[in-house]
Amino acid sequence: MTLDLNLWASVACGQRVLISNKLGEKLVGLLHEACSKELVILCHGFRATKDDSILVDLAAALASVGVNAFRFDFAGNGESEGLFQYGNYRKEADDLRSVVSYFSEQKYDIIALVGHSKGGNAVLLYASMYHDVTVIVNISGRFALEQGMEGRLGKNFLQRIKKDGYIDVRNKKGKFEYRVTEESLRDRLSTDTLLSSRSISKDCRF
Numbered sequence: 001m002t003l004d005l006n007l008w009a010s011v012a013c014g015q016r017v018l019i020s021n022k023l024g025e026k027l028v029g030l031l032h033e034a035c036s037k038e039l040v041i042l043c044h045g046f047r048a049t050k051d052d053s054i055l056v057d058l059a060a061a062l063a064s065v066g067v068n069a070f071r072f073d074f075a076g077n078g079e080s081e082g083l084f085q086y087g088n089y090r091k092e093a094d095d096l097r098s099v100v101s102y103f104s105e106q107k108y109d110i111i112a113l114v115g116h117s118k119g120g121n122a123v124l125l126y127a128s129m130y131h132d133v134t135v136i137v138n139i140s141g142r143f144a145l146e147q148g149m150e151g152r153l154g155k156n157f158l159q160r161i162k163k164d165g166y167i168d169v170r171n172k173k174g175k176f177e178y179r180v181t182e183e184s185l186r187d188r189l190s191t192d193t194l195l196s197s198r199s200i201s202k203d204c205r206f
Contacts, residue, residue: 028079029072032063039108042071045117049078086180087187093125128199136206
């Protein structure tokens, strides 16, 4: 299917929407409107935002074929309020709950939740906790969360974080990027995606 470039541009911007999460933090998102009440909610990945190219393209593509799309920043990311945290998996599922509740109250028919990378874990956790969305899509979300940390945190990260209580992650030039606390590391290590997957309703496709 070939999409008209003018139509693509017209749906690529979106309408700004502010939603409060259960902590009162403002979540900032963009609603791409189409001529229907069907809605797909899009979730970004680790240290990304609603403006990640994959979400922008997905939102524009959905709106161009008549499906509303909403992309937003989790708390502590992008334009949303709150502090960035390394783990935060359950809190991001709670943020997603606030978004789903908001649009349900606005009488939208939420037909799918789509998450990219860490956002894929958020939609999976959401579906295991709540059973009100029938389709979730996990795009490249990590399944084994205990893997892949040494590349970001360095060798012996468990010993170092137990000693100091945190690890500051820096880029190759030595510039500070973010802090990983022992609490946020525990949050990641205690998040069981296999157990969560088994808790998803049989009526939900994922």
